[in-house]
Amino acid sequence: MDDEWNAQAQGGRRLKPGQHVIISLRRMIAEGSFRPGERIAEIATAEALGVSRMPVRTALRALEAEGLVEKLGARGYAARSISAADIHGAIEVRGVLEGLAARRLAVRGLTPAEDARFAACLAEGEAIFAKGTLAQGDVDRFHDYNLAFHNLLVEASGNPSIGQALERNDHLPFASAVALALENEPADEFAHLHSAHRDHLAVIAAIRLGDAPAAERGMAEHARAALGSERLFQRFR
Amino acid sequence: MDDEWNAQAQGGRRLKPGQHVIISLRRMIAEGSFRPGERIAEIATAEALGVSRMPVRTALRALEAEGLVEKLGARGYAARSISAADIHGAIEVRGVLEGLAARRLAVRGLTPAEDARFAACLAEGEAIFAKGTLAQGDVDRFHDYNLAFHNLLVEASGNPSIGQALERNDHLPFASAVALALENEPADEFAHLHSAHRDHLAVIAAIRLGDAPAAERGMAEHARAALGSERLFQRFR
DNA sequence: AAATTCATTATTGGATCCAATAACGATTCA
């Protein structure tokens, strides 16, 4: 267990080899370290990562369940090839699921505690865009705000099945709610990210008005906005 | 490996111990053999099933990913308690996902091959109800027809993410498309099952007309029809 | 009586090894 793996500790606590393995494999898959179809074998991967086969086997099973790798029968595993159509479909699924979450909230209304949480969340978004431009750190800040917004929406919906259905998407590159297909310097992304923030404001406004169709449609369109990014499809043709 | 496990062979081919284990555990969970919260430990389960810990560990990991069990940290696993609200939410998620599948088909239309496959599938349904009553074997026959219809709809939609998002539901009791909350003798279930079949006919008619809103709404309402069964909620209060 | 400490136990994670099986490539036959 070398320094790189120690550096992967989270919350100041060292991760177990099994956790390291799955994090490493996810990153390698996301970075395109494996060509689609290229074999990922337990033994070779264990040797490369300096662990025994057990944590690699466990990790590959989990990644298979997440749809990031597919089993080649007795021949090991392979990174799943992801097409632009796959991304398109995953975003569409995200749209209807988050739309359902928004509709549920609009139908039954927000509790005062929920309303306060959404208000605090959106205030963070307002703060990010208040000065009319983005600094370097603001992209990470927006990332955190965006993730918090989507997680809160799903949690507040009161239907855990929505979050469970979204779990696959959360691991698929660019289909996750936090996928940010940035193509330019942060300062040039102001309009792009600000548009996403305005979508958030519009959806919560519709929820507060009890306008279920508008809330649902707003979230579905918000998800589809990700499809407009050119870089999204360069990698997956 | 006793006769019971040999009897679990599928397709005339003996299953591996790992496959037996996960099938056995799924059945025990579905049958309520474990009380919610009751510990399911690797060692005790392995002894009970006559295998080593390895296939049990693999199976428990998979069942955790499916949402049927939850990890108790270093204390093992427990069958996840499922409430009526959980079932309600899962059915709602199924409704929007299958509604999305129906909408996609209505928007882009059916190919002649797809239309033929749907026609053949629905003809099987027509045959089941043609004589105006149900025989004993007709419930299994309807089960197979129903499963084929839902699978074909998702497959024909051309969006694999819909099927992937539905995978969790497929393992949740009563949330699966093939959940049949039968409460009476087969002959008495004619109206119930026939209504489901007529829903299928209406959805395909809407798809053929290119009426995307009607197709989507029809599938969502078809999923919600499962909520009307009284026995659905007896078990999960 | 309540809180704290400590020893023990139960449990999972991982390492190692062997068995079983599928896949592959070379050889042989028609």
Add this chain to the structure above:
DNA sequence: TGAATCGTTATTGGATCCAATAATGAATTT
């Protein structure tokens, strides 16, 4: 030349065992 067969290799599945750690209950202290 193509098909079939066979031997070899690569790979995963599972068994066994040990290490690490969390949980539990008893004993001690306040």
